[in-house]
Amino acid sequence: MAARMNTLSLLNPSHVSLRPRDYRFSHRPLRFYTSPNPNRGALFCTCSTTNGESFVLTTPLYYVNAPPHMGSAYTTIAADAIARFQRLLGKKVIFITGTDEHGEKIAAAAMAQGSIPLDHCNLISQAYKTLWKDLDISYDKFIRTTDSKHEAIVKEFYSRVLAKGDIYQADYEGLYCVNCEEYKDEKELLENNCCPVHLKPCDSRKEENYFFALSKYQKSLEEALNKNPNFVQPSFRLNEVQSWVKGGLRDFSISRASVDWGIPIPNDRSQTIYVWFDALLGYISALSDEQEQPDLLNAVSSGWPAALHLIGKDILRFHAVYWPAMLMSAGLSLPKMVFGHGFLTKDGMKMGKSLGNTLEPNELVHRFGTDAVRYFFLREVEFGSDGDYSEERFINIVNAHLANTIGNLLNRTLGLLKKNCQSTLVVDSTTAAEGNEFKDNVEKLVDKARMHYENLSLSSACEAVLEIGNVGNFYMDERAPWSLFKQGGTASEAAAKDLVIILETARIIAIALLPVTPSLSWRIYEQLGYSRDQFDAATWVSFFFHTDASTTHHQHLMGDTKWGGLKGGQVMAQPKPVFARIENQTEDVDKGVAVGKTMKSKGKKMKQAQQVAGA
Ligand SMILES: Nc1ncnc2c1ncn2[C@@H]1O[C@H](COP(=O)(O)OP(=O)(O)OP(=O)(O)O)[C@@H](O)[C@H]1O
Numbered sequence: 001m002a003a004r005m006n007t008l009s010l011l012n013p014s015h016v017s018l019r020p021r022d023y024r025f026s027h028r029p030l031r032f033y034t035s036p037n038p039n040r041g042a043l044f045c046t047c048s049t050t051n052g053e054s055f056v057l058t059t060p061l062y063y064v065n066a067p068p069h070m071g072s073a074y075t076t077i078a079a080d081a082i083a084r085f086q087r088l089l090g091k092k093v094i095f096i097t098g099t100d101e102h103g104e105k106i107a108a109a110a111m112a113q114g115s116i117p118l119d120h121c122n123l124i125s126q127a128y129k130t131l132w133k134d135l136d137i138s139y140d141k142f143i144r145t146t147d148s149k150h151e152a153i154v155k156e157f158y159s160r161v162l163a164k165g166d167i168y169q170a171d172y173e174g175l176y177c178v179n180c181e182e183y184k185d186e187k188e189l190l191e192n193n194c195c196p197v198h199l200k201p202c203d204s205r206k207e208e209n210y211f212f213a214l215s216k217y218q219k220s221l222e223e224a225l226n227k228n229p230n231f232v233q234p235s236f237r238l239n240e241v242q243s244w245v246k247g248g249l250r251d252f253s254i255s256r257a258s259v260d261w262g263i264p265i266p267n268d269r270s271q272t273i274y275v276w277f278d279a280l281l282g283y284i285s286a287l288s289d290e291q292e293q294p295d296l297l298n299a300v301s302s303g304w305p306a307a308l309h310l311i312g313k314d315i316l317r318f319h320a321v322y323w324p325a326m327l328m329s330a331g332l333s334l335p336k337m338v339f340g341h342g343f344l345t346k347d348g349m350k351m352g353k354s355l356g357n358t359l360e361p362n363e364l365v366h367r368f369g370t371d372a373v374r375y376f377f378l379r380e381v382e383f384g385s386d387g388d389y390s391e392e393r394f395i396n397i398v399n400a401h402l403a404n405t406i407g408n409l410l411n412r413t414l415g416l417l418k419k420n421c422q423s424t425l426v427v428d429s430t431t432a433a434e435g436n437e438f439k440d441n442v443e444k445l446v447d448k449a450r451m452h453y454e455n456l457s458l459s460s461a462c463e464a465v466l467e468i469g470n471v472g473n474f475y476m477d478e479r480a481p482w483s484l485f486k487q488g489g490t491a492s493e494a495a496a497k498d499l500v501i502i503l504e505t506a507r508i509i510a511i512a513l514l515p516v517t518p519s520l521s522w523r524i525y526e527q528l529g530y531s532r533d534q535f536d537a538a539t540w541v542s543f544f545f546h547t548d549a550s551t552t553h554h555q556h557l558m559g560d561t562k563w564g565g566l567k568g569g570q571v572m573a574q575p576k577p578v579f580a581r582i583e584n585q586t587e588d589v590d591k592g593v594a595v596g597k598t599m600k601s602k603g604k605k606m607k608q609a610q611q612v613a614g615a
Pocket residue numbers: 001002003004060061062063064065070071072074075179310311312313314315342343344345350351352353354355
């Protein structure tokens with residue numbers, strides 16, 4: 001979806017009164033309270049359904065005018081971290097991504113490449129799929145708006161809205177930005193009618209179009225937003241949305257007479273469906289079963305409404321205003337939440353395909369590895385705010401957090417275990433930590449991380465996990481097991497237990513950071529002597545069901561993030577670094593750098609990061 005921002009058409013609203021239906025958002029947040037049970041870490045839930053609950057989340061369907069860039073990757077990495085976290089909670093996740101492939105801009109991009117639109121779309125769509133593979137993106141559905149099932153569902157949806165009396169024909173004259181794929185209000189344009197997003201002049205156009213009666217839904221939308229303030233997140237973006245709605249909704253054109261590359265309007269082949277009206281429906285058509293005849297209600301029954309639309313703030317109006325109104329018109333439920341994150345910027349400008357000021361994710365992955373890229377952007381950019389990229393900061397953060405705090409801690413502990421205990425744990429981690437407050441500290445931090453993941457505060461979740469690494473390092477340095485081993489006797493026995501404690505800490509870090517760094521987490525698990533199957537079966541929360549006279553209660557226990565996974569006798573793998581430090585000749589990599597400050601690369605070649613074996 002391109003950053004086709006803002007303006008609605010300038011038509012008068014059609015004043016059809018709507019008997020407001022109660023468009024309730026079906027979001028029911030999970031509520032937890034801490035168990036009075038001395039079994040720490042046990043949580044009880046007050047919701048009625050938990051395990052097996054489905055959680056549908058989406059990224060935007062990216063516009064295939066050009067290959068993906070770090071901005072597109074950013075949303076997708078964040079969505080993947082959320083999807084992986086929800087899976088650890090035992091939810092049935094349907095993670096949807098895909099490509100938006102119709103419209104004038106695509107036809108123009110294909111022509112500029114000497115190609116035809118479908119060939120162009122195939123190529124670029126594949127570039128997205130390849131990048132998602134390289135970034136360990138665990139999507140469940142990839143929808144292309146040129147898929148035939150999508151076209152069938154768009155047409156069915158259009159017919160429903162038409163039958164509702166919400167589509168009519170009228171003339172429109174205005175200034176059109178092809179890059180935004182949208183008519184613009186003159187007052188929002190720069191000199192020479194230039195689009196403020198793409199800095200290119202808009203064309204003057206006049207044509208007869210089909211319109212969607214958005215204005216009919218003004219009141220229902222206002223009510224829905226008032227009743228469900230969580231619908232738009234972060235909360236400060238809700239004010240923005242409410243003021244758009246209060247400012248008056250105007251009907252918008254949902255067809256183009258001059259564009260061939262699109263889905264034809266049913267019963268009028270002279271026009272194609274406006275690319276936004278088409279693309280938003282990808283979130284539903286993605287749910288449609290491949291085997292079946294495409295059918296709107298069947299698709300809806302496979303998981304709609306979505307729990308979360310994750311988008312950039314550029315397309316908030318489409319998701320928080322147009323889309324809910326379209327769904328109301330078709331009599332379908334609204335998504336539970338729209339989260340509009342900030343922009344990755346370059347020199348203060350939004351990084352984007354149209355401006356061409358993009359950062360190459362492939363290059364970053366090639367040089368620094370997938371975990372580093374995923375971790376840096378999720379840890380460093382507060383989710384919701386803008387963030388500028390700096391290579392120097394990237395290297396500093398990744399080295400300090402992943403190579404030193406986590407990787408080194410594991411590596412030196414395994415080294416000591418090999419030297420002094422034949423790489424074998426002497427006792428269970430539960431026994432090793434008896435009467436030790438350290439374990440409680442770790443569990444508190446894990447719970448903090450869980451809470452942040454649930455609130456989509458991804459940077460804070462990373463911070464809480466890193467804090468576990470910090471306390472682990474502190475414990476190690478304070479206890480100094482290497483000198484206890486030298487003393488022999490009971491000191492040596494205590495040192496062997498200390499190593500179990502640190503390794504259990506590393507195990508918990510691996511699961512708690514798995515949503516962000518899945519490959520690194522697996523490498524840690526492998527070092528701890530686990531199989532891939534054991535790693536894949538890990539959970540954050542496990543469920544315990546019990547029934548009293550009338551009700552089934554769900555007790556949530558902290559699954560593999562609970563202390564006690566490592567058992568006495570377990571044999572660790574041969575120690576090898578789980579995260580290779582990135583070498584940088586230009587600076588002292590461990591020095592902190594001010595957040596958000598961009599520092600240009602000095603142009604010196606950095607030694608290519610070695611992907612650790614198995615990465
Ligand atoms: N600079 C960015 N920072 C964060 N997310 C971005 C950025 N650029 C694109 N995205 C993500 O991609 C979505 C827009 O997708 P689209 O395919 O239109 O990319 P685009 O690069 O913004 O396109 P264009 O530059 O042509 O407007 C955004 O809503 C956001 O999810």
